[in-house]
Amino acid sequence: MGQKAIGTMAIGNLPKTAAIRYGDREALVCTSTGRRFTFRQLNDRINRLANGLMDQGLKKGDTAAFLCTNRAEIVEIYFALAKIGVLGIPLNYRLAPAEMIEMMKECEAKTFLFDTPFFEVAKKVKADLPAITLFVGMGDCPDFAVKYEELLARSSTDEPAVEVFEEDYQYYNLTSGTTDLPKSYLLTHYNNAGTVFVLSQAMYLTGDDVILTVFPMFGRVGFAWTAAAIYNGAKNVIHNFNPPQVLELIGKEKVTITNWVPTMAIFILAVPDLEKYDLKSLRGIVYAGSALPPNIYEETIQRLCPNVYEYYGLQETSALVAMGPEEKKRKPQSVGLPLFFGEVRIVDPQGRDVPVGEVGEIIGRHPATTAGYYKNEEKTKETFRDGWFHTGDLGRFDDEGFLYISGRTKDMIVSGGQNVFAVEVENLLLTHPAIADCAVIGLPHDTWVEMVTAVAVKAAGAEASDDDIIQYCKEKIAGFKVPKRIIWIDAIPRTATGKAQKFILVEQYSKNDVQVDRPGRLAAAGRINIPPPLPCASGQGRGLPLIDGHSQPGKKEEAMENEKVLLQKQGKIVTVTMNRPPIMNAFDMEMCFGLIGAFERIALDREAGVVILTGAGGNFCSGADMNLLTEDLTADEYLKDVMQVLSRLIRTMRELPQPIISKVRGVAYGVGLNIALAGDFVLTSHDARLSQIFVNIGAMLDGGGTYFLPRLVGSAKARELALLGEEIDGQTAASIGLVYKSVPDEKLETETDNLSRKLLSKPSAAVALIKRSLEGSLDMTLDQVLEWEAAHQSIMLKSTELKGAVHQFLKLRGKAAA
Incomplete structure (x- = not known):
């Protein structure tokens, strides 16, 4: 074996080299604060933060957690920590504070950096996690925290004198949000450098591009696009997702490429008067995160941009295959061809390659793939076998090498691009005294692709409403995991060995159209034209621009559109x-x-x-x-x-x-x-x-x-x-x-x-019908009103509410007569 190269692909080198190569070209547009930075300015701020944190006692090998929306500071934090060899924990703000604290505890964090919407979370961290000794807050933060801008102002712009290697860990990626961290893993600098090359290659990025990053940057995809922008000298516009604002930014900043999940596209396509927005600068829209429905693909190329890119991979693997616009037009059902330095196979349960055209499990590997899960040897052994990552997804190759996704072997629901593990939700539901048995399934949904649905059996003599069950879940798990509907049945269909036959439930309730929370059903147009409701995480009703639509556990107030x-x-x-x-x-x-x-x-x-x-x-x-x-x-x-x-x-x-x-x-x-x-x-x-x-x-x-x-x-x-x-x-x-x-x-x-x-x-059905009739009567003649009343009264006379009221009246009259 030859000697290792003396150079290293440490991520902190990206902003340093970009400052030299690209200098005063515009690097970053922070839409939430209205600030713009050149590559030189960005690197100076990164260095100031890195040196300031070291002055506060942080050193290589320590761990720092950060909770931040899509704004300039999250870019600075990622690269400042990378330059001084401090492991980062980018926290998913869709999780409950208790889940975040558990993660910080497990990963032995000593420092917590936080954005302005999360002051209440910071207070809870300070109260519950004494191991955190340094708090750095943005804006007018609590007194116990160092002010972010003040820390930068008093710190040096010199490059930090810390030696960092490509094999060093850069940050934890947290994908599942469960308190025992079954899906937490570490990414090295080498892994993330590999992701930069993957994106640059697959999306043909250059310094002429203007990238719009709306993926939450606590995740690997958001960071990857930011790192790739710096590597290529491209301007990066970072924004918290809001459909009309996204469309306005494309025209204003002359955006050339942006990465969405299909659910984002659904909301974008539903914005009224879509055609009025200037989208001529777009050379491509990239899809990933969940399956791209054919109708969304067609609407995208017809109404937004004729060029669609798509890639497939997991957070743990980075992208494994990708395809460009011409390939997508030729094979719209495929997700692409293998990327350079990546390998993908389709295997049977024994790990043997299956013939072309046959379905099997997708396994893959790439220099960007992590080596295992953090503190979870069982999960690592299950997933990483014989040098390959087993995705749990089913797929097939065609005779040209294009990959097609056929389904999943894992019992997982992908709702709005977020992974929800059914077993976690089931285990929680079974702790509720009113539930004797349950199965959690994903039902088709126009907006979220899959809707988390709990099919449950009530315990004998128990009483609980749908709202009771949903609220119970909200208090204990993140909002995007909470069932959107509860379906009560007499028994869960199971095999002889006791396994729930979920395919029966999915088939039955998909046909029964229980997905009644389709946006826009009140509108005459039939489609929603608004952004989705937004979750809170701070405890003070502060909203964030996400596409989840459900509140955080324990929060009575749910903010929408920036509170x-x-x-x-x-x-x-x-x-x-x-x-x-x-x-x-x-x-x-x-x-x-x-x-x-x-x-x-x-x-x-x-x-x-x-x-x-x-x-x-x-x-x-x-x-x-x-x-x-x-x-x-x-x-x-x-x-x-x-x-x-x-x-x-x-x-x-x-x-x-x-x-x-x-x-x-x-x-x-x-x-x-x-x-x-x-x-x-x-x-x-x-x-x-x-x-x-x-x-x-x-x-x-x-x-x-x-x-x-x-x-x-x-x-x-x-x-x-x-x-x-x-x-x-x-x-x-x-x-x-x-x-x-x-x-x-x-x-x-x-x-x-x-x-x-x-x-x-008052009986709710009668109230609703009377409201409707009063509203409609203003545009009717007397004859029309009388006809309408007669038709609907005949319906109401059959209602259980009316029959119950009549029965009660007769009962009371009988008592009075006696």
Whole structure:
């Protein structure tokens, strides 16, 4: 065997060399903070952080955890730790704080760096993990932490004097989120250098590219694209995923290539007036993470970009095969050809290669493949056999060497690009006293590809609602693992040896169409045009731009779109809160998207009976954020788009089966007032301030104002309110019939609670149908109304709710007569 080369492929060399080669070319665009950095500036900041951490006592071989969104600092942290030989733990912010703390404990972390949304997590880490002795926080962080920018300001830009080798470990990759870390593994500098070469080769990257990174950078894919951008001298725009913003950034930054999971594409393709966005700069869209549905591929090439790339691999292996646009057009069902220095085989259960065209297990290896799992010898032995990584996926080769995926041998659900292991969820469900038996399956879903579904058998005499079970799970595991539906049956089909026959359940319930939480089912268009609800991880309702759509364990509030909309559910009452108190909850597009998502979600919640819509901080909503009316947003085409989304919100509220109580205190101006009027009952405090302010700024009423006003107060009063734009208080609004009732401020909560309980006491089916009939009757003649009432009354007369009410009435009358 020859001697090892004297050079080394240490990842810290990338920004150092890029600073020399590319200098003052733009390297990084941080969209969340609006900052831009050249390659030289980026390397200087990386060096400052590296030297600052060493000044704080961190040294080669130590471990540092970091919890950060897609922003410039996460790039700096990765490479600063790499330069000084400190192992990193990039934490998945979709996990519960308890899961994060367990990981840090297992990996023996001594330092914790954290982003602004995670101050509460940092406080919990400090309280529960004394081994963490150094905290570094971004922004106005807690007093116990060193301020990130202050640390950089006082530190040197010199290259750290630490020798790091390619065989040294760079960071842990954490894929499963379970507390015993069954899927945690270490990646060396050599592994990650291999990934850089894989991406550069497969995607034909050059210094002329502008890369848009929307994959969360706590994962291997997000980091790989960032490292590849630095290696190639390409500008990298890092962004927290938000569909309309992604489309705007492509045009603004002239993005040439971006990597998505198919679920991201579903939301992108559903953005209204998609054709108005400038996507001409795109030379390719890359898909990975889960199977690319044929319809999404077709829509992508027709509506977004004609060139689609795809690759296949696991987090542990990096990409093993890939294909470019021409190959994809020729063989759209394939995932590609093997990459240089990578090897892929299809084998039978004995590990023997199967003939071309036959299905077997996919096994592979590459210089980017990890060598094993951390502190999990059993898992390592099971997966790494005879020098090959056994993926657990089934596939086949065609006669040209193209790989096709046929299914999975592992009992795993891929939901929105996230891996959910059914056995973990099953084990948790079986700890609930109401569940005697269960099986967790993935059902087909238009948006998430697979929907986590629990099929369960109730224990004898037990009582539990779907919401009880879902909440129980939310308190103990990450939101993306929580079942979205509970299906109760008498018995789980099992083999003679006791194994659940899940294929029977999948077949049965796929046909029965239990996937009722398909986005956009309320819309006339039939497709959703909003970004998904967002999870919280901080404990303070702070939202992050992810595509999970479920709250973190133990959190009552669920933030949507950067915390601008909050949900809180207590029993059957759901409170939706507009949450921008510093500017009196001024209405913008992100809030609009969040509200639509909230009401769409509530409509699908069988346990939700009443909705309360309110504002945070003592005001309802001050109207449109004036930033919506700045010069670059006044083009007719864009305003038309804004109005379409607002119209979608109003229609969604009016079509909601549950009654909405608009609880108004403080200011309700303009569109804020009209959103309140879209509810079924408007309760105000006496001193609430209401105004159709539009005319005062030279604007037209929107949000349904010209529909609601004459119907509520008559034509003459409507003209007064709309044409004068004067402010009235809550008492006046109640006296003219604009709102349901006005009460003293101190009684508003009690009055809202009383009204909610009255509504909950009514049969929900009747409430929903009466809402619908009142709304529709405004456009009907009397004969049409009578016909509609007769047809639907005949249906209601057969309902169990009506029969029960009649039975109870007759029973009480009989007692009275006696």
